[in-house]
Amino acid sequence: MDFTCSxxxxxxxxxxxxxxxxxxxEKEQYCSDCxxxxxxxxxxxxxxxxxxxxxxxxxxxxxxHAYKCEHCSLNNETDKIIxxxxxxxxxxxxxxxxSIIAHTIYQKYELKVPAYRQxxxxxxxxxxxxxxxxxxxxxxxxxxxxxxxxxxxxxxxLTQAVLHADETSYRVLESSTQKxxxxxxxxxxxxxxxxxxxxxxxxxxxxxxxxFLGNYSGYLHCDMWQA
Numbered sequence: 001m002d003f004t005c006s007x008x009x010x011x012x013x014x015x016x017x018x019x020x021x022x023x024x025x026e027k028e029q030y031c032s033d034c035x036x037x038x039x040x041x042x043x044x045x046x047x048x049x050x051x052x053x054x055x056x057x058x059x060x061x062x063x064x065h066a067y068k069c070e071h072c073s074l075n076n077e078t079d080k081i082i083x084x085x086x087x088x089x090x091x092x093x094x095x096x097x098x099s100i101i102a103h104t105i106y107q108k109y110e111l112k113v114p115a116y117r118q119x120x121x122x123x124x125x126x127x128x129x130x131x132x133x134x135x136x137x138x139x140x141x142x143x144x145x146x147x148x149x150x151x152x153x154x155x156x157x158l159t160q161a162v163l164h165a166d167e168t169s170y171r172v173l174e175s176s177t178q179k180x181x182x183x184x185x186x187x188x189x190x191x192x193x194x195x196x197x198x199x200x201x202x203x204x205x206x207x208x209x210x211x212f213l214g215n216y217s218g219y220l221h222c223d224m225w226q227a
Contacts, residue, residue, distance in 0.1 A: 022046070057125055060097070062086050091140055100127075101137045108138065150197065157195045161218045162188035167204050167225075177202055185212060188221070 021043070029038045065084045072080040090098045107113040115131035122129045157163065167183045181204045187194035201208045206227040213220070 055125065057127055091137065091144075094137070096129075096133070096137050101141055104134050105138055105141075108134075153195050154197055157185065157187065157197060158213065158216050160187055160191060160195075162190070162221060163213075163216070163218060164188065164221045165209060166222060167208075169204070181208075183208060183212070 024038070030036065031038060064086050067082045067084075069080040069082070090096070090101060104118060107118055108115070115134045118134055119129060119131040164186050165184065167181045169179045169181055171178065172180045180200065180202050183199040183201060184196065185199065186196040199208075199212055204225075204227060209220070209227075
């Protein structure tokens with residue numbers, strides 16, 4: 001594919017583009033033969049290029065200001081103190097911001113970068129994080145933020161008339177079982193707002209689907225696996 005086509009259709013770079021004008025200096029704007037002043041007759045794009053900007057870390061210190069009502073304090077036994085609100089941190093007592101935690105999740109589950117390699121990359125950038133910290137961040141945000149959303153999507157999914165289901169095996173390192181299974185439950189093709197949910201279980205028996213679906217009364221479309 002021509003690079004120009006790929007460039008123009010992949011992303012609208014006009015939003016972030018910068019123009020660099022290459023002009024002759026004042027001294028160079030004179031003819032080398034007759035020494036008369038040159039007249040500019042036009043300009044055009046000579047070439048285009050994309051520049052990679054490496055990631056960087058910035059420390060944000062949230063300074064909370066407190067205010068005292070002197071009038072109320074004079075008339076009461078205790079001082080009336082009002083503190084300015086501070087945005088809530090994604091995880092309490094953690095220096096992991098929402099952007100860093102989200103990026104570790106993206107690296108792990110989209111780019112398949114294991115925790116020990118992420119640990120090395122973050123430490124090279126100046127963040128003294130351990131792989132256990134990365135794992136704890138992901139587990140905690142799953143409990144705090146993702147599980148309620150997952151439960152809501154599951155509740156909506158089980159109201160739909162037609163569902164699809166399948167499972168596939170994975171090998172798990174440092175596990176007592178050789179295989180574990182990830183199940184997929186998803187909407188039918190006719191749904192305007194389809195939902196796809198993944199469910200982990202060490203087994204592939206029919207009991208897994210029974211437990212997940214509960215009192216579901218619609219149609220379940222699956223393969224010929226006898227369970």
